[in-house]
Amino acid sequence: MVTWEKFYVSIFELAKKYIGGRGLGTKLYMDEVDPQVDPFAAENKIVFINGPLSGTATPTGGRYMVVTKSPLTGCIASSNSGGEWGAYLKYAGYDAIIVEGKASLPVYLNIDEEKAEILPALDLWGKYTSETSDLLIEKHPGAKVLTIGPAGEKLSQMAAIMNEKDRAAGRSGVGAVMGSKNLKAITVKGNLRPEIARPDGLKAVTKECRTLLKENGVTGGGLPTYGTAVLVNIINEHGVYPTKNFQGGQDPDAEAVSGETLTEKYLIKRNPCHHCPIGCGRWVKSDKSPDGIGGPEYETLWVFAGDLGIDDMEVVIDANYWCNELGIDTISAGATLAAAMELYQRGYITDEMLDDEVILKFGNADSVVHWLKKMGNREGFGDLLARGSYRLADFFGVPEYSMSVKKQDLPAYDPRGIQGMGLQYATSNRGGCHVRGYLISPEILGLPEKLDRFDLAGKEVWAKVFQDLTAVIDSTGLCLFTSFALGAKEYADMLNETLGTDWTAEDVLLAGERIWNLEKLFNLEAGISSEEDTLPPRFLEEEMPDGPTKGWVHKLDELLPLYYKERGWDEDGIPTEERLEKLGLL
Amino acid sequence: MAIKIKLFANFREGRGKIVEMDYTPGMTGQDVIDSLGITAPEIAALIVDGVDGKVDAMLAVPVKEDGYMAIFPPVAGG
Incomplete structure (x- = not known):
């Protein structure tokens, strides 16, 4: 019914x-x-x-x-x-x-x-x-x-x-x-248009924001030209580009799947979203269509290349295509294959379990699309893979080989060399995620200013501000990438002209904090305690073995209490009544 | 002896992926970018011999013999 x-x-x-x-x-x-x-x-x-x-x-x-x-x-x-x-x-x-x-x-x-x-x-x-x-x-x-x-x-x-x-x-x-x-x-489908409280004001602030986006080096330069794939080289050079299920942090062959290579050899045209002046989306050559297909983003490039020990652009483009057709998340799909390959490397998954099909082994390019199809259609061993890396590794009694937080697979940045980002991973309300507070910006990319990526000082403050601002942007209907050029004031201005409100930058950030706390309350009521605000043991115990991050682990135990305090939560990571009252959540 | 300069994104235009430069004692990152015709404000991130930091500070660091630098314009994604 x-x-x-x-x-x-x-x-x-x-x-x-x-x-x-x-x-x-x-x-x-x-x-x-x-x-x-x-x-x-x-x-x-x-x-x-x-x-x-x-x-x-x-x-x-x-x-x-x-x-x-x-x-x-x-x-x-x-x-x-x-x-x-x-x-x-x-x-x-x-x-x-x-x-x-x-x-x-x-x-x-x-x-x-x-x-x-x-x-x-x-x-x-x-x-x-x-x-x-x-x-x-x-x-x-x-x-x-x-x-x-x-x-x-x-x-x-x-x-x-x-x-x-x-x-x-x-x-x-x-x-x-x-x-x-x-x-x-x-x-x-439709032709209606939203009512705007102050149309002339919105026109003016829109023009102002478009100018800021055009003049910004990232939104007016790097992203339109190279797409998000431009991150491959910079993340790799910093030694935080995870390889083989986060067993290493630098890939000597990453250039093969870089934004520069994608642009030079595969790009047909940009593929922008609605009303987007940035146009980071790619449209690339593929044997799937003579007209080309939607191209891979950075996370997808990493997960089907460095994380699997394969550096072949055509394998990535193919994998991206099949994930789209099957309707599966590229990050979790690739990360689950990476976890399976490590389980194979360590002898938990055997050839017999795979029914002598294509072996899930690091570097085996033939295995990628083969097992993606099995995963998406839940056939044979693919049925187990379809549950994500945590449930896969847990099935073999070794959940520590799942590189996930709250069972969601981590994206393309090793937290051992990015202490603030590791804190954000651990505290993300939706589990392992890079778009709940992109501290890669200050810790690696130097935006809006360069922070020492190994230093813990002040990272809890940066994490909270980035998380709250991200909650605001995610609530406006705009893209997070606008934040490389715009700040809370611009978002408040656009909302005010549209809705007829008179919010300040502080007001919208407070709304962001309210949203973050609301999500936390849901998780607590759903039985997800703050004990799950953690990272896989690999990052806390195993030193990075190679590259410019060599020797580092993540120092979550030092950062987490500072973060809870910064949020106005108690030492168990539970929002206090005082903070909830301030946020209008009681 | 030579140092290796790794260039990325639009810094490659007209320069290539990797530039090798003769090492002279006392040379700094600033000397290197001067030779390449790149200015400090154009740089968003800089790595000298595996160490990164604020651009201005890194440009003052003496370059090692047989060392390398990696220079990036503003790039981002996610």
């Missing part, structure tokens, strides 16, 4: 506290769902929500957020995606969709400015994401399509939600929650 209910509620008062996107989505979700819910139960809900700036002319204003309980981590999941879909949800006349219950047969939602309908999707079930998108666009010309692939249908804990074929709300297994509801896709 499926039903569709359209209702209008005033969320403006809530938006004053939680902005939109990640913040408002989390608030709406928490008001309706018991944190102890089974992520795959019909009682769980999934929220698709954009921010106040999605669909406006603001730079990058087109992103949406998916909020639910993660089947990978058990934590709050808020997974973000670009492309066009978020803006078109707004153009159809909606700020958010909340999906609850479970359809008895596969369905999809079709939404435009005149109607919203639940339609059968039996003919789409089992299909890859690009074919699903093509079939739905044929049925609904002009629509933007969000869909899951086979991995989401089969409830893989690393299943992503794809839109425009190559954009992903990738992390935390949100695609599997869609799959658990038999919801294959959501199409959106």
Whole structure:
């Protein structure tokens, strides 16, 4: 039994506290769902929500957020995606969709400015994401399509939600929650435009922000020219580019998968998201299509190259393609293969377990796509791989070989040489993640200023500020990359002209802190204690064996108490009543 | 003896990936970038013989014989 209910509620008062996107989505979700819910139960809900700036002319204003309980981590999941879909949800006349219950047969939602309908999707079930998108666009010309692939249908804990074929709300297994509801896709279309409180003011501040982005060396230079892949060399040169499941920190052959190589040999054109003046997305050569396909990001390049001991750009482009088709998160998929290869190296996984199929061994390029397909379709040993590296390693009784935090696989930066980033990994509310507070900026890239990456002094302050500001940006509907050129004041200005509010930079940062604490409260109520604010033992006990980070471990035990204090939490990492009252959360 | 300069992103334009430069006693990172026609404000990150730090400070560090430098313009991602 499926039903569709359209209702209008005033969320403006809530938006004053939680902005939109990640913040408002989390608030709406928490008001309706018991944190102890089974992520795959019909009682769980999934929220698709954009921010106040999605669909406006603001730079990058087109992103949406998916909020639910993660089947990978058990934590709050808020997974973000670009492309066009978020803006078109707004153009159809909606700020958010909340999906609850479970359809008895596969369905999809079709939404435009005149109607919203639940339609059968039996003919789409089992299909890859690009074919699903093509079939739905044929049925609904002009629509933007969000869909899951086979991995989401089969409830893989690393299943992503794809839109425009190559954009992903990738992390935390949100695609599997869609799959658990038999919801294959959501199409959106429309020509409505959001009401703007002060149109002339928004025009002026938008122009100002676009100028700042254009004149900035990163957003106006490095990212448009080379994409996020430009990070391969700089991270590698600092000796924090994880190799072979984080067993090392420097790869002598990383140049083969660098942004410079991608640009020189494979780039066809830039592939920007909605209203984005940066255009870091890549469109690259591939044997999958004569016109090219969506290209890999930095994290994807690293995970299918350095982390697997393979340095072949074409393997990475292929792996990225298959992850998109299957609807799986590239980071978790690659990291799980890396963990499997280390388990093979150490004798836990044997040839017999793999049924004499392609051996999961570091450096074996043939194994990548072979096992990605098995993983996405949950076939044979791939069924175990589809659960992510933590559950895989735990199956063999050695969870320490999973490079994850709160069961979510870590991204492309070894925390032993980036002390602030390691703190941020450990305390991230959605588990191992780089986009909850990107301390790589000051610790490696020298932005906005260069910090000593090994020094602990003040890192708890930087972590809190970056986490809070990120929560703000994730709630606006804009891209995090704007923060290389813009600050809290610019975000407040854009929100004020759009909503008619009068927030200061301090007000929006306070909202960010409120959102961070709200997420923490969810996790605590879901049974995720602060004991899980930690790192895999490798980073705490094993010295980095090579490169410029040689000899270092992460000093989490020194940083964590300082961080809790900076947050106004008690020594067990629980928000105090005093701080919650200040944030309006009591 | 020579030192090796590794260049990245747009710093490679017209210079190549790696430049080898004759070592002279007392030379600093500043001397190296002067020779390459790169100015300090254009640099976002700098590594000298495996050590990184604030650009201005690193430019004052004497370069080692047979050593290397890695020079980066503003780049980012995630």
